[in-house]
Amino acid sequence: MSPPPLLEVVGLSRTLQGGSSPLWEGISFSLQPGDVLFIRGPSGIGKTLLLRSLALLDPAEGGTLRLRGQAPSELGIPAWRSDVIYVHQSRVDFPGTPLEFFELAQKLAARRGRPAGDLAAAAAAMGLDPSVVLNQKWASLSGGQAQRASLAVAAALRPAALLLDEPTSACDPEAVRAVEAALAACGAALVWVTHDGAQPGRVGGRQLELPGGAVSAIEGGLHPQAKAAAAAARGGGRQAAAGAGPREGVEVAIGP
């Protein structure tokens, strides 16, 4: 028997309070390690809510979620959130520095026994100078630095899946390319919301259109050899991704 998918989503639906019809329904897809699924759709259609539902931060009222064959109720919410990490769309100024944040996140009970990732390498892959940016207060980082530092923390926590809400919205074109390559090579399954129409074609994978939920393959994408080389440079194996928000109730989501 073949192993279950890494992340399996079947028939997920969401209706806003007071709404007469679902925002989206019948959302189904499955992901294996390293897969990329872009979420596309107009503003307000519910892309963020879908990511938050996958992270158990916002309730979907229909459908099922499974991580390596286990439902959230079997795995427990903290364990789910330490392996399926949501990185918030907008800047979040946490107290302290990115390095302190990462160290705090590593101490969460749900992370005990998990191997530590290499935060400096993840930051460098995103085009940051780790010795500077990781030791600076979040509040003093530029928007693009803070966004990439969040992604580097997330990546270095080595989740199974990263839920990325417009992860390059604050980056200049050079940084966008670095982040795309770093995320594509990080080893986690990626669910990636973007408004950049060219981004799916640069990264590759599949895309899901809201509200209908149709999933299609994307033409193009990063060359598999480039991804393999980046993975080898990292030391191979399952790697980096996803941020941790060591706050009560959020566990390891990066952001509120």
Ligand SMILES: Nc1ncnc2c1ncn2[C@@H]1O[C@H](COP(=O)(O)OP(=O)(O)OP(=O)(O)O)[C@@H](O)[C@H]1O
């Ligand atoms: N926590 C929430 N509870 C109830 N309704 C919400 C919540 N968050 C967002 N909404 C509403 O749900 C709808 C979808 O919002 P969402 O942020 O998911 O859209 P989006 O597709 O990500 O938009 P954008 O592309 O502009 O970021 C909007 O009408 C929004 O007002």
